[in-house]
Amino acid sequence: MVNTSFETLPRHMQMEILSRVPLKFLMKFMCVSKKWASIIRGEEFREDYLFQSMKRPRVLFVIDHREYLPIKPEAFFHSVYQEDQPLLLSGKQRMRTFETPLVQVFQPIRGLICQQGYGKIVICNPGLKKFRSLPQIKVHKGAPMRTFFGYDEDKDVFKVLCITWLRNGKRSEVSKEYLVYTMGSDEESSSWRLITCEHDHAPVTEGLFKGGVLYYGAKSNNGKSVVMSFNVNSEDFSVIELEVEISPYWRLVNYKGDIALMNNIEDSLYHSREFEMWVRNEVTGNWDRTSIKISHWNGTVDGKTLLETRWLFNLSSLNGIVSLHLINLYLC
The missing domain is CATH 1.20.1280 (Monooxygenase)
Structure with missing residues (x-):
């Protein structure tokens, strides 16, 4: 030898x-x-x-951990390979990325995760334990702000879309801004820039990134529910008509390669245990209604009863069908 x-x-x-x-x-x-x-x-x-890593289905747990007096917010990342790696042996990282508590975690894209905490936006790389804080956007106190995260494959850059708007006392919109931040290699030269949108709307749901396009549920200026699409490369908006009215509790998901809308997840878990889902046919453009039955928890853990307490984790499937929220559960 x-x-x-x-x-x-x-x-x-x-x-x-x-x-x-x-x-x-x-x-x-x-x-x-x-x-x-x-x-x-x-x-x-x-x-x-990256290609080899993305071929292995995995689930990412993101936990917001807070210490008080003084406030020390931290994000815990726990990556679980679904097929062959036990939960306790999977990768986990601990990062302190915020001076304010974590509010929202967005869909992971190519190893990066976008997080938002009370106006502050941070891009994290849990594998390298690195993060970048984006320049803070000046918004009026109490003004709504929606953030979306995507990737431009042609230019090999990540982009963050942020939409802010103001309302008057009668709740009608008075002003709106659409801003884009491009993640360049030179952090000092990167900044937010204003773009235009010809379709007046207000975001309603969280976003979904798929095939170079960001999708999110919205309300048009006439109050009708629609799905907005934002081409990350060209930075153009377009409207996808809907056959159903949606609320902030609905979720956009990637279902077998098609975009789909799932109805109120919280209500489904606590009551009917059945998800109503509208799946868009990419060829015809039609929305097809389907439903998914959720098994009772006590039928999935050796006959034990699982008690639901409060929301704790944000569970995102990196390569799976859907993204779900996980409830803090315990056995009795």
């Missing part, structure tokens, strides 16, 4: 071996040699590593 060192292997074999190494160890390997570091930092390896 001939002993062969890693250094003598062809470059493509070195990349193949390194692509199978967990991220937390990969970062340590960069300190071993300049050659290893150059491979790991290379664009070809990064793209291949």
